[in-house]
Amino acid sequence: MFDYKSGLDFAKELDQKDTLAPYRNQFHIPKDQNGNDLIYLCGNSLGLQPKTTKAYVNQELEDWANLGVEGHTEARHPWLPYHEFLAESMAKVVGAKPIEVVVMNTLTANLHFMMVSFYQPTPERYKILIEADAFPSDKYAVESQLRHHGYDDKEGVILWKAREGEELLRYEDLEAILEKHGNEIALIMIGGVNYYTGQYFDLKKITQLGHLYGCMVGFDCAHGAGNVPLNLHDSGADFAVWCTYKYLNSGPGSLAGAFVHERHAYNKNLNRFTGWWSHNKQTRFNMRDEFDQLPGAEGWQLSNPPILSMAAIRASLDMFNEVGFEKLTEKSRKLTGYFEFLINELNNEHIKIITPKSSDERGCQLSIQVKNADKTLHQKLTEAGIICDWREPDVIRCAPVPLYNSFEDVYKMVEILKAILNE
Numbered sequence: 001m002f003d004y005k006s007g008l009d010f011a012k013e014l015d016q017k018d019t020l021a022p023y024r025n026q027f028h029i030p031k032d033q034n035g036n037d038l039i040y041l042c043g044n045s046l047g048l049q050p051k052t053t054k055a056y057v058n059q060e061l062e063d064w065a066n067l068g069v070e071g072h073t074e075a076r077h078p079w080l081p082y083h084e085f086l087a088e089s090m091a092k093v094v095g096a097k098p099i100e101v102v103v104m105n106t107l108t109a110n111l112h113f114m115m116v117s118f119y120q121p122t123p124e125r126y127k128i129l130i131e132a133d134a135f136p137s138d139k140y141a142v143e144s145q146l147r148h149h150g151y152d153d154k155e156g157v158i159l160w161k162a163r164e165g166e167e168l169l170r171y172e173d174l175e176a177i178l179e180k181h182g183n184e185i186a187l188i189m190i191g192g193v194n195y196y197t198g199q200y201f202d203l204k205k206i207t208q209l210g211h212l213y214g215c216m217v218g219f220d221c222a223h224g225a226g227n228v229p230l231n232l233h234d235s236g237a238d239f240a241v242w243c244t245y246k247y248l249n250s251g252p253g254s255l256a257g258a259f260v261h262e263r264h265a266y267n268k269n270l271n272r273f274t275g276w277w278s279h280n281k282q283t284r285f286n287m288r289d290e291f292d293q294l295p296g297a298e299g300w301q302l303s304n305p306p307i308l309s310m311a312a313i314r315a316s317l318d319m320f321n322e323v324g325f326e327k328l329t330e331k332s333r334k335l336t337g338y339f340e341f342l343i344n345e346l347n348n349e350h351i352k353i354i355t356p357k358s359s360d361e362r363g364c365q366l367s368i369q370v371k372n373a374d375k376t377l378h379q380k381l382t383e384a385g386i387i388c389d390w391r392e393p394d395v396i397r398c399a400p401v402p403l404y405n406s407f408e409d410v411y412k413m414v415e416i417l418k419a420i421l422n423e
């Protein structure tokens with residue numbers, strides 16, 4: 001626990017002592033009309049652009065201009081193995097082995113490709129368990145997989161719900177569901193960090209429980225990657241997917257990640273969709289050979305990848321590697337703890353933080369419920385220079401990101417919120 005104090009001076013003192021503070025200057029911080037920095041707390045939606053990104057992308061544009069097709073082998077970072085340059089650093093960020101990680105496609109597409117392999121329903125075991133407040137795209141994806149296999153998309157989905165009057169999910173309720181329905185469930189697919197409440201689940205615990213009942217277990221880590229130490233390998237999960245445009249600061253709609261646990265790396269019997277990029281690299285260009293499955297997560301690729309998007313990911317991952325995840329987590333806990341302290345100091349009966357209190361059960365995001373508020377509150381915050389997001393009916397989600405947000409950002413945000421609420 002940190003010993004926080006109120007007042008702007010304390011925020012400034014924390015910023016002065018913050019060894020990661022210089023990284024803020026390595027990002028483009030959006031500005032208001034007068035050229036002042038906006039208070040950007042929306043890294044849970046779209047991360048900011050590192051200043052180095054342009055140079056990384058430009059390098060590929062130059063190589064393409066100068067080399068044309070030769071760039072596949074002759075570019076400064078040759079395009080043929082380009083995804084391999086990302087695997088090692090991405091693996092560090094999500095706590096996996098390089099063979100378990102690949103950057104490809106987009107998030108929902110990866111979720112489908114993973115379900116092709118890890119959702120293998122039978123008439124006895126065909127249901128999919130998700131959290132009740134799963135991100136809509138995940139829910140739609142899961143339902144469409146059920147329909148695709150000829151099952152009813154309502155009856156086939158089992159929801160892990162919060163209890164009446166609560167927002168957070170309890171593990172004992174998951175255990176109870178599994179005790180009752182474990183033998184009917186083919187797949188458990190949970191958002192590693194819930195997008196709405198910010199609850200960071202114990203991936204290992206869920207995986208062990210799921211495996212005990214013979215279910216496959218996968219996670220959507222869109223809100224976890226680059227935010228919390230996911231330790232995917234150690235969790236034992238069968239698969240995970242995530243995007244790179246939130247905490248991984250790689251640009252709107254940028255490519256996504258996928259993790260397939262090492263124990264599946266050499267299994268050629270797993271059902272999957274394939275393309276030439278899932279084929280053995282040594283013989284890929286012989287073209288006429290019979291399909292020869294690449295081992296590891298790479299073996300789930302289909303196509304030659306978009307290098308410009310990968311260049312942006314490389315820029316971002318280089319920064320993550322330089323900082324190291326331990327330092328990031330340390331600052332993140334301190335920054336979000338400070339945010340929580342200030343919100344609690346408001347002592348306003350209409351405000352409730354629905355995100356877990358324990359820093360082991362959350363990342364940087366706080367979801368703040370403001371009872372009786374409507375979207376005009378969000379509009380006022382935006383007009384006052386705070387970029388955060390609003391989720392109906394009454395929740396503001398704010399994510400102070402340790403790489404570019406300051407303690408002063410958080411202080412100012414709470415002061416502005418206080419002024420608006422006192423109007």
Ligand SMILES: Cc1ncc(COP(=O)(O)O)c(C=O)c1O
Nearest residue numbers: 106107108135137138195222243
């Ligand atoms: C948890 C979660 N799942 C899925 C998606 C959809 O992502 P995409 O549009 O990249 O497929 C998002 C997007 O924000 C998300 O937060």
